[in-house]
Amino acid sequence: MNSFWNRFSRNKSAVLGLFILGLVVFMASIAGLIYPDDPFLYSRFPLSGPGVNGFLLGSDSIGRDVASGIAHGAKTSLLIGLIATLAAVFIGVIFGAFAGYYGGLVDDVLMRITEVFQTIPSFVFAILLVAIMKPSIESVVIAITVVSWPAVARLVRGEFLALKNREFVQACHTLGMGDVRIMMAEILPNCLSPIIVIGSLMVATAILIESGLAFLGLGDPNVMSWGFQISDGRSMLRVAWWICTFPGIAILITVLAINLVGEGLNDALNPRLRERN
Amino acid sequence: MNRSSKILRYVAKRLIQGIPIILAIVVMNFFLLNLAEGDAVDVLAGEAGSATPEYMEEMRKKFGLDKPLPVQLAVYLKNVVQLDLGRSHRHDMPVTELIVDRLWPTLLLMTSTIMLAVGFGILLGLFAAINLNTWKDAMISVFALITYATPLFWVGLMMIILFSIKNDWFPTSGMENSAAFYEGLDRVKDIAHHLVLPTITLSLFYLALYTRMMRASMLEQYGQDYVITARAKGLTERRITFVHVLRNALLPVVTMAGVQVGALIGGSVIVESVFAWPGLGMLAFESLFARDLNLLLGIFLLSSVLVVAVNLVVDIIYCFLDPRIEVN
Numbered sequence: 060m061n062s063f064w065n066r067f068s069r070n071k072s073a074v075l076g077l078f079i080l081g082l083v084v085f086m087a088s089i090a091g092l093i094y095p096d097d098p099f100l101y102s103r104f105p106l107s108g109p110g111v112n113g114f115l116l117g118s119d120s121i122g123r124d125v126a127s128g129i130a131h132g133a134k135t136s137l138l139i140g141l142i143a144t145l146a147a148v149f150i151g152v153i154f155g156a157f158a159g160y161y162g163g164l165v166d167d168v169l170m171r172i173t174e175v176f177q178t179i180p181s182f183v184f185a186i187l188l189v190a191i192m193k194p195s196i197e198s199v200v201i202a203i204t205v206v207s208w209p210a211v212a213r214l215v216r217g218e219f220l221a222l223k224n225r226e227f228v229q230a231c232h233t234l235g236m237g238d239v240r241i242m243m244a245e246i247l248p249n250c251l252s253p254i255i256v257i258g259s260l261m262v263a264t265a266i267l268i269e270s271g272l273a274f275l276g277l278g279d280p281n282v283m284s285w286g287f288q289i290s291d292g293r294s295m296l297r298v299a300w301w302i303c304t305f306p307g308i309a310i311l312i313t314v315l316a317i318n319l320v321g322e323g324l325n326d327a328l329n330p331r332l333r334e335r336n
Numbered sequence: 337m338n339r340s341s342k343i344l345r346y347v348a349k350r351l352i353q354g355i356p357i358i359l360a361i362v363v364m365n366f367f368l369l370n371l372a373e374g375d376a377v378d379v380l381a382g383e384a385g386s387a388t389p390e391y392m393e394e395m396r397k398k399f400g401l402d403k404p405l406p407v408q409l410a411v412y413l414k415n416v417v418q419l420d421l422g423r424s425h426r427h428d429m430p431v432t433e434l435i436v437d438r439l440w441p442t443l444l445l446m447t448s449t450i451m452l453a454v455g456f457g458i459l460l461g462l463f464a465a466i467n468l469n470t471w472k473d474a475m476i477s478v479f480a481l482i483t484y485a486t487p488l489f490w491v492g493l494m495m496i497i498l499f500s501i502k503n504d505w506f507p508t509s510g511m512e513n514s515a516a517f518y519e520g521l522d523r524v525k526d527i528a529h530h531l532v533l534p535t536i537t538l539s540l541f542y543l544a545l546y547t548r549m550m551r552a553s554m555l556e557q558y559g560q561d562y563v564i565t566a567r568a569k570g571l572t573e574r575r576i577t578f579v580h581v582l583r584n585a586l587l588p589v590v591t592m593a594g595v596q597v598g599a600l601i602g603g604s605v606i607v608e609s610v611f612a613w614p615g616l617g618m619l620a621f622e623s624l625f626a627r628d629l630n631l632l633l634g635i636f637l638l639s640s641v642l643v644v645a646v647n648l649v650v651d652i653i654y655c656f657l658d659p660r661i662e663v664n
Contacts, residue, residue: 175360178647180639182602183620187636190624191372267487271606274489275621289490300497307490315485 066327073323079316083309087133094127098283106299117301119292125302129309131283136313139196140265143203147265148258150204151211156242158212159219170216173209181206185268189277196279199272203265214257218250252328259321263314270310285310343655350651354644361640365633366412370405372629421634426626431634435616439638441511442615444527445608446600448535453542454593458586460543461550466577468555476547483544488603492537492610499533506533509612530613538607542596546589553585560584587658594650598643 068074102122104112112118116126158169185202192198222228223246231241272278273286285306292302378392387395396402403411415422421431464476500508511530512518518526557563558581566576601617608617616635623631 171356175357175364178357178598178640178643179361180598180601180636180643182599183605183636183639186605186620186624187368187632190627190632191368191629263485267485270487271489274487274606275609275624277624286487286489289487289493293493296493296496297501303490303493304497307487307494310490311482311486314487315482318481318485 063327067323070323070326072319073326076316076319076323079312080320083133083313083316084137086130087137090127090130090134094124094130096127098128098131099123106295108299109301109305116305117299119288119299119302120295125288125305128283128288129285129306132285132288132306133309133313135196135279135282135284136266136269136310139200139203139269140262140317143200143207143265143269144258144261146200146204147207147261148211148254151208152215152247152254154208154212155215155217156219156247159216160223160238160242160246162220166216169212173212176205177209177213179206182268182271185272186275186277189272194272194277194279196282199269199277199279202272203268206268207261207265210261211254211257214253215250218253219246222246222249256321256325256328259317259324263317263321266310266314266317339659343652346655347648347652350648354648357644358641361637362413362416363409365637366409369629369633370408416637421637422630424623424628424631424634426623426628426631431631434619434631435634435638438614438616438619440615441613442604442608442617445531445534445538445604445613445615446597448531449539449542449600449604450593452535453539454546454590456539457543457546458550458589460547461589462554462582464547464551465554465558473551476551480544480548483540486540488537488541488606489610491540492533492607495533495537496610506530511614534607534611534613537610538600538603541603542600545596546592549592550585550589553588554581557581557585587654590657591650591654594646597646598639601639601642 100123102118102124104114104118105120105122107114107118107122109115109117114124114126116124116129118124119128154169154173158166158173185206188202188205189198192201219242228241228246231245236245269278269284270286270289273284274290276290278284278287288306289303292299292306295302393402401408419432421435423429424431424434427434460476464473467473496508499505507513507530512523512526513530516526563576563581566580571580604615605617605620607613608615609621612618616639620632620635623629623635
């Protein structure tokens with residue numbers, strides 16, 4: 060663990076990313092404390108500029124506090140990003156593990172399915188799925204999961220292909236272990252590093268997809284999100300630049316921080332890869 | 337077997353490989369349509385305001401919606417093969433016709449985006465590789481990192497604030513000033529003027545992508561043996577970079593331009609909705625509000641077919657460009 064942190068902290072921008080991400084998570088967790096009111100609550104002061112009428116980052120067309128929306132929206136973005144990624148990793152690991160371990164017909168069938176999902180333009184597919192299921196937190200998570208798992212499946216398949224004939228796996232066979240146990244308890248732990256790296260980067264992509272969906276009006280109407288704030292402020296662009304600007308900066312900073320952490324994890328977990336660059 | 341007939345066989349093989357993928361997407365389309373709440377008759381009845389259950393039953397019979405699912409699927413497949421994607425209830429037009437109408441603005445936007453992104457990406461990547469590990473290289477890396485993290489729609493809105501509202505340099509939306517009735521060259525100029533902001537917005541992400549790829553590709557080529565040979569021959573670094581390394585480094589970058597087309601379509605939905613660019617993406621955005629699923633599915637199907645086709649074309653071009661590629 061100590062050596063992991065040493066390697067991770069060698070990458071200064073990754074440490075910075077982790078610090079920023081920590082701040083965002085902190086903001087999300089105390090959103091209810093600093094802004095106890097519903098972020099949808101409107102006030103008597105619409106279109107106040109930043110700092111005016113006690114609104115740190117201004118208010119929108121019906122007087123909702125932009126800063127409160129950002130704080131509450133952080134929860135939405137992080138949660139959706141995390142849950143969708145976990146689900147996508149779960150599906151991807153199962154597909155990739157079976158395809159790589161068994162090979163042959165199983166591999167062919169599973170990889171053809173993966174290929175179809177990889178060919179489909181993912182954002183358009185996500186739009187279609189949410190539109191059919193009706194916008195809600197669940198449908199957004201499902202849509203992001205459905206478009207994200209193929210990348211994991213391909214990665215895991217490659218790792219399983221490389222590992223399945225190694226001595227330690229053969230030893231497991233001679234011990235009489237079952238296939239599923241070998242896959243999940245023996246091979247999988249050996250390919251966790253690349254899965255963690257791809258997973259961390261997927262959280263960032265998931266947040267971007269979520270904000271894009273919300274911007275198109277496909278977010279959960281009962282939950283505050285950054286994408287919703289921006290799409291709502293769009294019509295006020297001429298008179299109130301701050302409504303769109305600040306939530307966008309929140310997305311930018313969060314996604315950037317996650318990407319930096321992901322690259323740091325990559326350096327720390329795959330030292331060999333780093334030397335090649 | 338000689339090379340050209342090998343390539344021909346490869347093309348045929350790839351074509352045949354593409355068919356099951358498209359078929360799978362069509363079948364999935366059908367089931368998604370069935371998954372959605374309510375069918376075409378419900379929508380029609382809703383628009384008419386009132387309809388008796390008997391009338392709706394009759395309509396279902398007429399549309400074949402009372403038949404078992406496999407039969408409906410077969411009919412759907414037959415229709416798709418005949419390029420009949422159903423009707424859009426919002427526009428009261430065949431979906432195919434609507435899509436074809438809106439195709440060319442999207443193709444225009446995508447073409448200009450790819451050219452801008454690939455062109456500048458190659459230049460920036462080259463520049464970064466030449467100035468490796470200097471502040472210039474670092475600046476380009478930071479630019480790429482930030483661009484990766486920025487949502488497209490937000491970039492578009494910021495562009496509008498900066499270049500349309502604060503400075504009245506470019507129009508905020510649309511593809512042309514239809515009230516001005518420009519013709520000929522003036523019309524081309526007008527469209528180009530409208531094209532600037534959407535193209536820059538859509539190309540930023542890909543610009544960052546190609547910059548990074550070009551840089552990596554250049555560095556990879558610098559490590560090859562032929563560079564050492566060239567140096568041993570006494571060639572100048574300048575000549576090695578621009579004549580030998582650059583040529584070899586270009587190939588993978590150009591290929592990647594095709595692979596990204598799926599993501600580009602997704603991006604154009606966003607950018608077209610921001611700038612009200614009247615293409616397929618805007619059409620998809622409008623169909624969301626009207627809950628016009630037939631139309632949305634049609635756009636989805638077409639974009640999937642487009643991705644398969646572009647990938648095929650890029651693979652074929654790649655074979656011709658690089659004789660080292662095995663076509664078996």
